[in-house]
Amino acid sequence: MPPLELYTPGHNLVTDSLIMHGMVRYLVWAGGARHGSVERIGERFKIIIDDEIDEDKAKRTLKTLQELSNATIEREEPIGLIIKKIWASNVNSTKQNLRSWFDSLQSAIKEFKTIKIYADIDHAVSSNEGRRSSKVNSTVYLPLGPIYGKYLSKDYVVKENVQYMVCPTCFLLANMGLAYGVFILRINKGNRISSIMVSLVPSIKADLIDIMLVQRAFEYKYNEFNLDIPILAVPLIALSFGETLYAFENMDALIWVYEKSGNFMRIPNYIQVNIEGLLKTVSGIKYYIPQWPKILNECFLKNEDGPTILAKLNEAVINNVIKEHIYDIAREIIGLLNVKKDEKNVCRPYLSVAQNLVNALLET
Ligand SMILES: [Zn+2]
Numbered sequence: 001m002p003p004l005e006l007y008t009p010g011h012n013l014v015t016d017s018l019i020m021h022g023m024v025r026y027l028v029w030a031g032g033a034r035h036g037s038v039e040r041i042g043e044r045f046k047i048i049i050d051d052e053i054d055e056d057k058a059k060r061t062l063k064t065l066q067e068l069s070n071a072t073i074e075r076e077e078p079i080g081l082i083i084k085k086i087w088a089s090n091v092n093s094t095k096q097n098l099r100s101w102f103d104s105l106q107s108a109i110k111e112f113k114t115i116k117i118y119a120d121i122d123h124a125v126s127s128n129e130g131r132r133s134s135k136v137n138s139t140v141y142l143p144l145g146p147i148y149g150k151y152l153s154k155d156y157v158v159k160e161n162v163q164y165m166v167c168p169t170c171f172l173l174a175n176m177g178l179a180y181g182v183f184i185l186r187i188n189k190g191n192r193i194s195s196i197m198v199s200l201v202p203s204i205k206a207d208l209i210d211i212m213l214v215q216r217a218f219e220y221k222y223n224e225f226n227l228d229i230p231i232l233a234v235p236l237i238a239l240s241f242g243e244t245l246y247a248f249e250n251m252d253a254l255i256w257v258y259e260k261s262g263n264f265m266r267i268p269n270y271i272q273v274n275i276e277g278l279l280k281t282v283s284g285i286k287y288y289i290p291q292w293p294k295i296l297n298e299c300f301l302k303n304e305d306g307p308t309i310l311a312k313l314n315e316a317v318i319n320n321v322i323k324e325h326i327y328d329i330a331r332e333i334i335g336l337l338n339v340k341k342d343e344k345n346v347c348r349p350y351l352s353v354a355q356n357l358v359n360a361l362l363e364t
Contacts, residue, residue: 003036004049006115009123009170011130013043014270015145017199017254020045021181022173024211026115029058036208040201047118049208055114062109065176069106073099081220082179088186088222089143089178091193091260097141104138105175108168117169129166137165142258142267143195144174180215183238184222187229194259196231198238203250203274210248217242225301231255233310235275236317239282240296251275273318281317281364288360289353299347305336322361330358 006023008016020038024047027033032053039046068080076095078087083102087093090101120126129137140163166174177199178184185196200214221242229237235253239245256270286292300306309332316325334354337347 001052006047006118007121007123008045009118009129010044011124011166012145014254014256015140015174016044017201018144018174018177018181019170020177020201021199021215022176023047023115023118024208025176025180025215026058026173027053028212029061030054031057033208033212037205038202038208038211039205040203062112066106066109069102072102085184085220085222086175086178088184089195089197090141091195091258092265101141104171108138108172111168112172127167129170131164134165137167138171140164140166142265143178143197180219183218183242185229185234185237186222186224188224188226189228192259192261194257196234196255196257198234199254201252201254203252206248214245217245227304227307229307230311231257231271232314233307235273235278236282236310236314237296239278241293244283244286245279248279249276251279277320278314278317281361284360284364285357288356295350299337299350303336303339309333309336326358326361330354333357
């Protein structure tokens with residue numbers, strides 16, 4: 001048998017990265033994700049699978065997702081970790097939206113036939129997807145891809161009043177990507193709510209098994225905070241909370257934000273950063289400071305200054321200038337851990353790890 005070649009449909013980089021992760025998870029379920037590769041081609045991905053796949057097996061796992069969607073519709077609240085995570089991405093979370101989102105998901109699973117529709121190199125065009133009205137296709141809700149332009153009023157209404165539609169299979173796989181391949185950070189601050197999504201993708205090419213490992217770090221993961229978090233702090237936070245990912249080469253983080261303030265929703269453009277250096281640094285920090293995720297949670301993400309310091313650290317690592325800035329950053333971290341308001345003495349005991357942090361940062 002020649003290897004199976006699949007292509008993401010060509011909607012936009014964000015939606016295609018979700019669909020790529022959805023496809024990889026489906027291949028894992030079908031027992032065929034051990035040998036093969038994922039290659040970035042512009043805004044799309046090409047997946048080569050060298051193993052035989054058993055789609056019946058994958059479809060049995062899909063059934064569980066369908067049952068959870070049905071339960072969610074029935075009880076009008078998200079049921080199960082996967083659905084809860086998908087729903088955490090949506091800042092416009094009315095009951096009506098919940099119903100229509102999971103109605104689309106459960107019918108997409110019901111209609112699903114085969115992953116092989118993506119053997120078509122031009123899937124999105126061939127199946128008439130895009131900004132055109134359609135009775136058979138599903139709306140791409142905003143967390144599934146910032147493709148609407150910047151400002152919107154309530155209920156996803158855009159100026160031209162035509163939503164971006166994708167076929168049920170693209171909708172299903174994008175949802176799976178959100179659940180299994182993305183880290184979600186949700187921020188609730190007064191009447192401003194936002195969700196920040198981070199997806200890791202190969203900048204050039206990766207083994208299928210590496211993408212699987214990325215998913216192990218992010219699956220089921222979402223966190224909620226009630227303070228502002230600069231977007232540049234997000235890759236560091238995402239990688240700190242997940243399972244440690246050792247030095248993958250050529251990995252990019254795609255980050256997109258969905259914000260709601262009063263009745264208005266906003267999708268700023270996505271950003272893309274190479275995180276090869278950051279992966280090494282975070283592995284080093286976790287090695288020297290096993291309690292690092294706890295320190296993040298209890299100190300950095302409980303204090304308004306914390307996320308700003310994390311953003312500086314992240315930026316210095318990504319730009320490869322950490323050695324020049326290390327003592328400034330270390331001083332700020334010591335100030336944060338030693339803060340006077342820390343009456344319960346939660347952070348001060350961590351002061352002793354500051355030296356370990358400097359060592360970890362100097363070593364990577
Ligand atoms: Zn499609």
